[in-house]
Amino acid sequence: MKQNNKAIILDIQRMSTEDGPGIRTTVFFKGCSLACAWCHNPESILFTQAFEWYQNRCIGCRTCMENCKYSAISFTKDGLKVDRQICTLCGVCTKKCPTMAIEIKGKEMDIEALITIIMKDRAYYVKSGGGVTLSGGEALLQSKFVLALLEELNRKGVHVAIDTAGHVSSNVLTQALDLADLILYDLKIMDREMHKKYTGKNNDLILQNACMVANYIRQNKRPNLWIRTPIIPLATDHCNNIAAIGNFIHKNMAGIVDRWELCTFNNLCKDKYARLDLLWNYSNCDLMTMEQMDKLADCARQSCEEPNIVLWTGSTKLNDKN
């Protein structure tokens, strides 16, 4: 009915085991206020939909090309090419493609449809202490929808985690704190200028919001808080940065962070960039080594002075090679 009752959803991942406690359904909202150079979900940055072609599914039947009113699709020796200037994202090709090799990323969904999918795995949430994680992009940018969704999930007794980069309106964030069970809060880079260089925005609002979240939790004894730091080669992966984040946590959030997770860089999103005709600076970047991660985790433990909250996750070079 009203526009704010729908959201642009990028993807829904069931039996997610990496975004909060227990078994979860992670809902990826489209659109982000940052544009991190290493972003693992490049298709999530813009609010607008995006055309993607999956080469491994395509049988080259040209059905898409024949049905495109705008002649936006052509085939070269490298396969399908879309002229993104001409393409109106009308979606005819995705509906006609017999192998579902074309996807328009980002789908409008209403709360009811989303709740139906979420509730299918209720049994697993209950048994695992899991629930739903609202991620993105930046879920809180679609605030009216998200707040309404949070209310509905509260009514149904489903545990909700919000994964945020913190670059959102403080007012919205406060309202979300009232309704969420867990906040997954990203602290990426402490240096203001470096932050701007790598994410497009400085970190004033993010740090200000982090303090606000901390105060809120201190007063209300809830929700739970996990800090997450992506470990990205050259951008975030040096001890100075980690120590600065640790000092910030110690100074502003002491005693209220349940977990500080250092998330190892991975390059699995390489093909996503290719599908979007985007270049990615990290395409040829190696994975971190286990030694590097252990060292950074030590930095983190020393600086935040709460060694038990620190852990690192993800695959490292050593694991992969062997």
Place this chain on the structure above:
Amino acid sequence: MRKLSESVKTRKNISNRIQFLIDYYFKGVNRNWSNPFTPFTTDTEWDVIYDETSNYIVPEKYEILDKFKTSFRLSAYPIALPDQFWEKSLVERRSWFIKEAIVNYMPQEILPGDLIAGARFNMMASRCFNEEEACRRNYVVYGPEGVRNREMEFHYRGFGNCTTASGHLIPNHQEVIEKGFKHIYEDLNTKYNLLTEEEKKGQKGNQLRAMINSSTMPRDLAEKYSKLCLEFAQEEEDKDRKNELIQMSTNLKRVPWEGAETFWEAVQSLWFTHMLIMTDENYPGPGVSFGRLDQYLYPYWKKSVNEGMSEEFGKEILKCFWMHCNTAYDATIYEGNNQGISASFGQLLSISGIGRNGIDLSNDLTYAILDVIDDMNPILEPKPSVRLHRNSPDKLLDKVVDMLASSQGAPFLINFDERSMAGLLRQARMANIEHLITPENVYDYASVGCMENTMVGNDRSGTVDNNVYLSKAIELTLGNGNELVLYENKLTHQSFSEELDSPKTGDPNSFKSFEDFYKAFEKQICYIIRRNYELYDALDTHRATFCPTPYLSCLVKGCAEQGKDITQGGAQIRMTTVEGVQFASTVDSLLAVKYLVYDEKLCTMDELIKALKSNWRGFDILHAQAKYRAPKYGRDDDEADAMAEKVMALWSSEVWKYKTTTTNVQFRPGMLSWNYWITTGYFMPALPDGRRQGEYFSNAICPVDGTDTEGPTANVNSVGKALGGRKNGVGDFEDYINYLPNGSSHTMTLSPALLRDKNHKEKFKAFLRGYVENGGTALQINMLDVDMLKDAQKNPENYRNLLVRVTGYNAYFASIGKELQDEIIARESHSRF
């Protein structure tokens, strides 16, 4: 680079004793002696030794049936028959003959260090027919309208296969362990003496006399083994071993004739009782299962531990028992052990599980058995099944998940109590045996073979007797009762050109709606199930007339009471199971017809049929639409899953309508597919869901490979819904519904990353607890990674110990065919295609 094979699970905590037994076993044919089928004959010119009718569910054997038939006869040892042998009834002849062969002809052997006696039990004994019986029987089997010809047509024409399978039951082990065969012997005598003189001369008298004789077979054989132990003890120089042999000799003087008093005796009694069933049936271990091992052995375990037996020694006894179970595979050791020929063993044991009032029954022995499984893995037999339910303790799940994480194929099957019990209570209702399966005793169920649920000690469940290829009904619907391809008898290379007596359900081009199509499909499902019934009924009459198993009849309640052999319907609960094969392929085909022809109108019915007849060649776009765009079962899509439930309700309720004419055995539904979903893929035509001829069908209750794109929880939820889901007020156990009392085999192959650390193991425990709520009855989990498998395919020599499980049975990856290897690799990941 690290050798990949190092990541394969290895055995641990193996003593020198057990290591010797394992090493010796794996010497295979180079052992001094093993346990191959040893044939014995009455030495008459008409003697029949090999009974192929219990082998028809192994189509790979069809080509060598005659070889078996002839070679066993030619190589058989004659046994001197007593006077008046031929004047006795068939069942008495057979009872005498088998006992004579195993006690007085078959050598008794004991391996160094072994704590359990009882080897050399695989036997092909004369069926003991007189000339007239042999003639009559041969006509029933080999005559022009005989069961062999009918079976060949049934299978090679894509309807299914059926057999009167051996085993597949759980005998009353508890009674034998507690009271011994003496008690059975005395009970039989009492019953015999109560017969009238007339009855004594008749069938009942014959049967009871045969059973009385058979009940002394374990006593006489144990006596021989007891003496052998003593002989070995006298020659033994090692003092500890000498004492062990003396103790074994003492054990065998008591059991299995009398009740066991120690754990060692109880296991010895169990092995002897079990082994002789395989002797009696002339078939090694096809689902002759042990039931709730940790429950009925527990009193003995506790007593012996209290009296000073170390837990380690208790486990050592069990490990010897484990090795004995593996010797069943020796049956065709000289013919070569390969899938489809002799991998069809399933000596299954159940541990843990629910008791009355929802109480969990895990005990110290449960955990000791889990240790033994863990230590011995990888090993093929026995097949453990861990029963989980809502109140399973964390301690148990921790162990289960740790073991899953450390081995490639799960070292056990996981059975789920709530859904399983719902099925058995439904069975009680459908078969009018509510006095035999009640809410008070349903907890005592256990699984046989691969994963088939039955009651214990009184139930011939006949699991895997019948395997119906459900997609045949799709083909016949599309062909107005005719076939889309010309089938051929692979033995004679003759085509089946005769028209079928199938219902002519109408030219599909004339169907106005999908509902019309479905109505025709319903009629064809009824037709294929009726055809299955007719063939099985003939086989069942054959077995009831010609193939008594009097020893086995001693171990199943109802036979003595009725004075009937178990093959004649003597058991209290008499079932034969129809296993639905190609389920998801059939459901997806219906969904595809609806989507392609009626909903989206992407093709006409005529075009679809043309596409199928050409095996989709020249129809690439339509093929892709069928395969990728049409809805599928397995994605937790309520509409698609509703179709699955509708088809499940349809075929399963049709099955309940039949009973055999001779033995009054009730047909009941179940779902496992053994390897038929692979082998039938080669000769059955393309299907509307996009499957081409030459590709596999779906396995058991699993979605078609690669279609479960929404992840493991969605896959599980779909399976639960197909079985009937949970519906307030209409469930059979709480609100659980289960159309398939025999159970449904569900295999999932998951990435090891899901179990990589403690945190993830906790999540996986919760996944299993979620399965209790939402899923099916039996889950087989394989933890594999693709690279390892591909390497194993290329370098099998490095992976001889890599064990995988398929539909509930174990196989060494290197020993299975390339098709199945490819299949397992393809299933590795739940990511999209």
